Amino acid sequence: MNHKIIVFVKQVPDTKNVTGQAMKPDGTINRAALPAIFNPEDLNALELALELKDRYQATVTVAAMGLPAAAAILRDSLCRGADEAVLLTDRALGGSDTLATSFALSRLAKTIGGYDLILCGRQAIDGDTAQVGPQIAEKLNLPQISYVQEVQDYTEKSIRAKRAIEGGYEILEAPLPVLMTVVDANEPRPQNAHRILKFRKAKTPSEVVAACGGDAAAAAPEIEKLRSRGLLIRELGAKDAVPEDEFGRLGLAGSPTKVKQIMSVVLTAGEFKKIEPTADGVSALVHELIEDHTLG
Amino acid sequence: MSNFLNDNPDLLFTLNNLKLQEVVQLKEKNYSESAKFDTAPENYEDAVDGYRRVLDVIGEIAGERIAPRSRQVDEDGPHFENGKVTYHPLTVQNLEDLSKAGVMGVILPREYGGLNFPSTIYTMMTEMVSRADASLQNLFGLQDIAETISSFGSEEQRKKYLPRFCTGEADGAMDLTEPDSGSDLQSVRLKATQDENGQWYLDGMKRFITNGCAKIHLVLARSEAGTTDGRGLSMFICERTPDLVVRRIEHKLGIHGVATAELQYNHVPAELCGQRRYGLTRYVMSLMNGARVAISAQALGIAEAAFREARKYASEREQFKQSIDRFPAIYDMLARMKAGLAASRALLYETTTAVDLRNCYDEIMTRGTKEEITQEVREKARYYKEVAAVLTPMSKALSTETANKICYDCIQIHGGTGYMHDFDAERYYRDVRITNIYEGTTQLQVVAAIGGVKKRVLDKEIQSLFAAIPETGSIGELRKILSGMYAKHLEAVHFLVEKKDVTDQPLHELRARNLVENETFVFVGLLMLRSALQDPVREPLAEQYVRDASFDFERNWNIVMNGGTSVIEKHRQVIDY
Numbered sequence: 001m002n003h004k005i006i007v008f009v010k011q012v013p014d015t016k017n018v019t020g021q022a023m024k025p026d027g028t029i030n031r032a033a034l035p036a037i038f039n040p041e042d043l044n045a046l047e048l049a050l051e052l053k054d055r056y057q058a059t060v061t062v063a064a065m066g067l068p069a070a071a072a073i074l075r076d077s078l079c080r081g082a083d084e085a086v087l088l089t090d091r092a093l094g095g096s097d098t099l100a101t102s103f104a105l106s107r108l109a110k111t112i113g114g115y116d117l118i119l120c121g122r123q124a125i126d127g128d129t130a131q132v133g134p135q136i137a138e139k140l141n142l143p144q145i146s147y148v149q150e151v152q153d154y155t156e157k158s159i160r161a162k163r164a165i166e167g168g169y170e171i172l173e174a175p176l177p178v179l180m181t182v183v184d185a186n187e188p189r190p191q192n193a194h195r196i197l198k199f200r201k202a203k204t205p206s207e208v209v210a211a212c213g214g215d216a217a218a219a220a221p222e223i224e225k226l227r228s229r230g231l232l233i234r235e236l237g238a239k240d241a242v243p244e245d246e247f248g249r250l251g252l253a254g255s256p257t258k259v260k261q262i263m264s265v266v267l268t269a270g271e272f273k274k275i276e277p278t279a280d281g282v283s284a285l286v287h288e289l290i291e292d293h294t295l296g
Numbered sequence: 297m298s299n300f301l302n303d304n305p306d307l308l309f310t311l312n313n314l315k316l317q318e319v320v321q322l323k324e325k326n327y328s329e330s331a332k333f334d335t336a337p338e339n340y341e342d343a344v345d346g347y348r349r350v351l352d353v354i355g356e357i358a359g360e361r362i363a364p365r366s367r368q369v370d371e372d373g374p375h376f377e378n379g380k381v382t383y384h385p386l387t388v389q390n391l392e393d394l395s396k397a398g399v400m401g402v403i404l405p406r407e408y409g410g411l412n413f414p415s416t417i418y419t420m421m422t423e424m425v426s427r428a429d430a431s432l433q434n435l436f437g438l439q440d441i442a443e444t445i446s447s448f449g450s451e452e453q454r455k456k457y458l459p460r461f462c463t464g465e466a467d468g469a470m471d472l473t474e475p476d477s478g479s480d481l482q483s484v485r486l487k488a489t490q491d492e493n494g495q496w497y498l499d500g501m502k503r504f505i506t507n508g509c510a511k512i513h514l515v516l517a518r519s520e521a522g523t524t525d526g527r528g529l530s531m532f533i534c535e536r537t538p539d540l541v542v543r544r545i546e547h548k549l550g551i552h553g554v555a556t557a558e559l560q561y562n563h564v565p566a567e568l569c570g571q572r573r574y575g576l577t578r579y580v581m582s583l584m585n586g587a588r589v590a591i592s593a594q595a596l597g598i599a600e601a602a603f604r605e606a607r608k609y610a611s612e613r614e615q616f617k618q619s620i621d622r623f624p625a626i627y628d629m630l631a632r633m634k635a636g637l638a639a640s641r642a643l644l645y646e647t648t649t650a651v652d653l654r655n656c657y658d659e660i661m662t663r664g665t666k667e668e669i670t671q672e673v674r675e676k677a678r679y680y681k682e683v684a685a686v687l688t689p690m691s692k693a694l695s696t697e698t699a700n701k702i703c704y705d706c707i708q709i710h711g712g713t714g715y716m717h718d719f720d721a722e723r724y725y726r727d728v729r730i731t732n733i734y735e736g737t738t739q740l741q742v743v744a745a746i747g748g749v750k751k752r753v754l755d756k757e758i759q760s761l762f763a764a765i766p767e768t769g770s771i772g773e774l775r776k777i778l779s780g781m782y783a784k785h786l787e788a789v790h791f792l793v794e795k796k797d798v799t800d801q802p803l804h805e806l807r808a809r810n811l812v813e814n815e816t817f818v819f820v821g822l823l824m825l826r827s828a829l830q831d832p833v834r835e836p837l838a839e840q841y842v843r844d845a846s847f848d849f850e851r852n853w854n855i856v857m858n859g860g861t862s863v864i865e866k867h868r869q870v871i872d873y
Contacts, residue, residue, distance in 0.1 A: 017297070190357050193350045193398035193411055197335035200349055229334060 003058035003154065005049045005117045008105055008136070009042040009077065011070040012126040023262060038073045041121030045182040047189060048151065049119050050081045056154050059083045061112055065093060065104055071204045074233050078199035079191035086112060087204055090238040095252035098127070102135030103249045104242065109140060111241040116176040117159065122147060122183045133181035143174040149185035202226070204235040298363070300424040301355025304600070306638050307420065310645050311348065313830055316340075319414050319649070322656035333406050347417045353397055354421045362390050362428035366553075369429060370723050373552040376545045381509035381555045390432050394425075395464030400436075403443055408454060409462030415586070415655065416648040419593045423644075426597025430727035431553030433594045434506050440586040441468035441514050445533065447658075448570035448579050453533065457512060469510035470583060471502040471559060478504075479740055481516065481576055482526035486561060488517035496532060496568055498561040504546065506734075508557025511536050514583070515566065516575050529575040534566035550726030585684070587735045588692045589651060592644050595692075595699035595731035599640065602699075602706035602724040603633045609721075610709050620709070629705045635840040636698040642823040643694055643816070647687040654680035683757065686748030689741035690816050696732035703728040739809075746808040749815045750793050758782065761822035764829075771825055771835065774842045778821045781849050785814045788856045802864045810852035817845040 013022075013034030024030045049060045062077040063086040064070045074085035088108050096104065109118060118140075120133035130146075137144035145161050149169065153160040160173040164183055203211075205223050212219040226232040238250055248254060275281045289295040301307060320343045321327070329336035337343035365386040375382040383391075394400060402418040404410025418439070426433040442461035445453055460466035477483045486500030498517055502508070513534050520528035534540065539562040546556040570579050607630055610621035620626050657677035660668050703725040707714035714721035732738045748754070762782075765775045792807055824838035863870075 187361075190393060190397040191353045192396060193353070193402075194335055195398070196349050196353065197337075197346045197411070200346065 003052070003056055003117060004115045005052060005058050005060050005119060006109055006112055006115045007042070007046050007049045007060060007062045007077070007082070007119045008133075009046065009062055009064050009073055009121070010039045010124050011036050011064065011066050011073045012039045012124050013037075015125050036069060036072070038076055039121055039124045039126075041123060041182060041184055042073075043121070043188040044184050044186055045119040045121045046077055046080060046082065047186045048148070048182050049117075050189065051186070052117075052151060052154055053081070053083075061086060061115075063088065063105075063108055063112060065089070065096075065101065065108065068204065068206050068210070071207055071233055075199055075202050076191065078202055079195045080189055081192065081195065084234070085202070086234045086236065088236045088238075088241055089204075089206070091251075092238040092247065093251050095255060096250065097255035097257035098129050098131040098135060099256060100250055100252075100254035102132045102139060103246075103254060104238070105132065106136045106139035107242045107246070108236070109136065111236065116178075117154075118142070118177070118179040120179070120181045122181045130181070133179060137179035140179070142177055142179045144179045144181070145172050145174055146181040148180045148182050199231065201229075202231040202233050204233045206235060207233075297356070298359030299352065299355040300358040300363075300427055301351050301420075303359070306641055307423070309827065309831060309834070310641060311351065311420065313827070314344065314416065314645075315649060316344075316414055316416060316652065319416075319652040319656055320344075322660070323412060323414060323652075329406065329412070336406065336412070347413065350399070350411070350413075351417065351420055351424075354394075354399060355424055357393050357397060358424040358428040361393055362425065362432060365390060366429035366432075367720070367723070369431065369553040370727075371552075374545065374555045376542070376555070379542050381542060381545060381557065383555070384553060387432065387435070387553050390429065391435060391464065394436060400439065400464040401442060401458065401462030402439060404439070404446055404458055404462055408446070408458035410458070414648070414652045415589065416645060416652055419589060419644065419648045422590050422593040423597040423600070423641075426594040427601045428597075429553060430594060430598045430724075431551040433590070433597070434551060434554040435467065437587070437590040437594070438468040438470075438507060438510070440583060440590060441470050441512070443586060444470075444514060444531075444579060444583045445569065447582065447662075448531070449533070453567065453569065457533065460512070466511040467507060468512045468514065469505055469507045470587075471505050471508070471513050471515040472580060473504045474501060475503050479737065481580065482529075483524070484516050484518060484529055484576070486515065486517040487521075488519040488530060488532060488566065489521075496566045498532060498534060498564045498566050500561050502559040502561070504734075505557045505559055507554055508545075508559050509536070509542055509555055513540070514569065515561075516580055517566075519568075519572055519575070526576040527573050529580075530572045531569045531575040531579045532566040533569050534564050537564055540564045548730075550723070550729055584735055585651075585688050588688050588741075589644070589648060591731050591735045592640070592647070592691045592695035595696040595728060596637070596640050596644060598724050598728045598731070599633075599637055599695075599699035599702040602703045602721065602728070603630075603637055605720055605724070606630065606633065606702075606706040606709040609713075626709060629709060631840055632844060633702045633705055635837055635844060636702060638827075638834075638837050639820045639824060639841050640691075640695040640698050642827060643687070643691045643820050646823055647684070647691040650680055650684040650687050654684040657681075682748060682751075682753045686745050686753045689736070689744035690812060690819075692736070693732075693738045693741040693745070693812065694816050694820070696728075697738055699728050700732055742809045742812050745812045745815075746804075749808075749811050750789060752786075752789070754815065754819060758819060758822060761819075761826060765822070765825050766829075771828060771838075774821075774825055774839055777842055777846050778818060778825070781814070781821070781846060782818050784853055785811075785818055785849075788814065788853055791857060803861060806861075806864065807856050807859070810856050814849050814852045817849045821845055 014037040017035060021030055021033055052058050053060050060082045061084045062074055062082040064074055065088040068089050071087055074087055078085055093104055123130035134144055134146060145163055147164040148161045149164055151159060151161050158173055158175050159178055160171060161180060162169050162171050203226060208222050209216050209219040242250060275285050317340050320340055324337060327338055330338045337346055369384050369386050372384050374384055399421060401410035402413045402421060403415055406412045422433055422437055425436050442458055445457050472481060474484055474486060486498060486502060488496055488498055490496050498515060515532045515534060516529055517532055518528050519530035541560040543558045543560050548556060610626055610630060611619050613620050621630060657673060657680055660673050661677050707721045707725055710719060710721045713719055766772050767775060789811060792804060795803060821842045824841045828835040828838040
């Protein structure tokens with residue numbers, strides 16, 4: 001049986017190496033001030049996919065949604081061992097929050113098709129929400145296992161994984177297809193020299209066009225050459241992955257999250273309050289949070 | 297994020313100023329390889345781009361993975377029990393990382409799974425790996441063994457062994473030293489005998505064998521019964537078998553991460569590699585030359601690490617209300633360390649460039665067609681062979697002696713703290729100490745280089761370096777110092793060459809080191825000036841080196857010209873008092 005794994009990866013600003021002003025006045029990230037890197041836990045997800053490829057028969061497709069520059073992490077993935085790479089890039093996708101992102105990625109997964117496993121990093125370091133993976137699973141109506149540390153078995157019909165839980169771990173089994181989010185529990189393999197020498201030349205069509213000064217006709221022969229050598233990174237626009245009547249669910253329009261205000265919070269020890277793990281206890285807490293506008 | 301390529305301006309400068317056009321064109325067969333292999337470059341810029349990207353990954357592996365593991369590896373070392381060597385789990389992880397990165401056959405041809413990179417690039421990897429963990433270099437650097445099989449083995453042997461090295465499945469050892477044969481390899485005794493079917497067997501002992509537990513061994517053995525000199529020795533390949541017994545592993549001062557073994561051969565089946573009787577004179581000499589370049593790089597890597605520790609400590613440690621790097625006695629040490637580091641690196645990569653050219657022309661001479669072996673190719677093959685034969689021992693002597701001094705001063709700058717096991721300074725000091733001993737002591741490097749110094753092999757290179765440096769300005773001032781040194785050096789060489797009496801032999805041996813050192817001062821001084829021209833920021837570094845060198849030069853020169861010979865006549869009385 002030949003498994004097909006999709007790994008969703010994201011290019012993120014390197015929040016550990018902040019140079020200059022990291023936030024714009026409107027509360028969004030100033031990407032120009034931060035070097036763009038491969039989201040760390042997405043590398044763990046890719047490593048898990050490649051380990052599964054080594055242990056079982058599988059093809060690994062790496063897919064990203066982002067700016068055209070996100071092709072860099074797809075090249076990186078190819079150099080580490082991924083079989084193919086897909087970039088979903090479109091102005092219509094700009095300003096997506098987790099809801100719009102997971103919607104677009106769920107449609108991208110359908111477009112790629114044929115998968116029995118989708119892997120995501122647990123969360124991205126620019127937002128730390130850990131919502132996108134689980135939301136994709138919901139939208140695709142797939143079972144999900146989050147916080148995965150390792151896979152113990154991967155058969156034709158099911159997968160058994162060990163996931164981190166507070167104070168320990170648990171082992172879950174799920175039928176395929178399934179979505180899993182992966183934590184920092186493996187050491188991503190380095191890029192391989194032989195693959196670097198080949199895939200450093202992989203490009204998306206729009207990168208080739210940009211290199212030709214925007215002249216699509218001039219870029220065509222180079223694009224053909226890359227395609228014939230297996231070095232063309234597949235590039236999709238919103239229209240290629242999402243039906244037109246669902247466009248309202250993309251980008252800024254499809255994103256209910258709005259940044260109201262940002263501030264630098266210095267955490268100090270304060271009072272704490274114990275909430276009873278009962279329906280009443282939770283309900284009281286939610287009311288309190290709504291009253292002080294933390295929620296709603 | 298720590299990347300041992302990108303955090304090192306001197307190494308980046310070297311990489312940005314490579315002169316490998318001729319080498320790469322030859323290695324890539326005029327870039328025709330790109331039609332056959334999708335990993336082959338299409339032109340020179342493409343090739344260098346590939347080198348840079350791969351080096352970048354190795355720089356990251358060295359900085360992020362190998363270096364943080366090195367202290368534990370040094371602390372615990374490998375484990376030896378019941379004749380079996382088990383490497384430290386972190387050493388195993390290091391090797392796995394490097395195997396996954398695809399760099400276990402860097403210089404081997406593509407058809408066997410190698411990268412077909414020049415030695416220069418491989419040496420840069422060696423340097424970075426050594427900076428992270430000196431002992432790991434002794435395993436990573438065993439690719440030289442595969443290279444020897446590639447150069448001298450049969451096609452069948454190349455097909456059989458090389459792919460195993462490239463994937464990292466097999467590791468190697470070169471088994472040369474015996475209890476009674478260290479520097480004097482001509483006296484090797486391990487016996488190679490043939491049965492009636494022509495099968496060779498090895499019997500005897502080897503000692504101090506780096507990674508003696510390897511799967512594949514290259515062995516120097518006496519195939520010609522009744523002979524006693526180097527011409528009775530041949531080279532063999534054998535695989536690890538139960539009859540190849542690891543008797544013990546050594547407890548060493550440094551490079552703890554790698555096992556150094558004593559081996560006993562109990563009739564171990566072996567294959568002849570290359571021709572009989574050429575074992576020492578051709579193959580081992582070639583193998584050792586490759587290994588000497590690697591050890592130069594190992595020393596340089598350790599020195600780089602030591603310098604950085606010293607510099608960091610000196611800027612953080614406060615005494616008398618200021619950081620100690622403000623004191624002249626300390627910054628003087630640091631400046632000399634840095635200049636020594638840059639000088640070693642300049643000579644090393646000048647050497648690897650000559651080695652690469654020699655290897656390329658050698659390859660055409662041994663495997664080329666009649667049409668390819670033109671008069672020009674013949675001359676170049678001869679020329680680069682001579683140049684590489686002088687530069688390789690000069691580089692090893694300079695790198696390893698300088699590195700020892702740098703590690704010594706690193707402890708000195710740390711003061712009492714440096715003497716303690718809690719800091720890395722003492723580990724560098726222990727690790728570096730072997731570099732000017734193994735693969736030929738400094739004393740033997742002098743023996744290897746002096747012939748070329750007396751024959752003036754480097755004059756053409758020296759003159760073309762002088763020609764490219766302006767006579768005016770501040771660099772012109774430094775050039776003047778060097779040209780004065782050069783004239784005096786030629787005078788001293790002539791002075792000794794003219795002493796032809798048989799009784800002058802001890803004098804020749806005694807003064808060889810002074811002459812080789814002075815040749816190095818002049819040549820490296822010129823390299824430093826050239827690099828200052830390429831990047832003006834480097835001028836103070838060049839000035840530091842040239843001025844320091846000029847004083848040491850004078851001392852050597854005086855010893856040669858006016859030193860007298862009292863030690864030859866009176867050493868017994870002195871030593872035995």
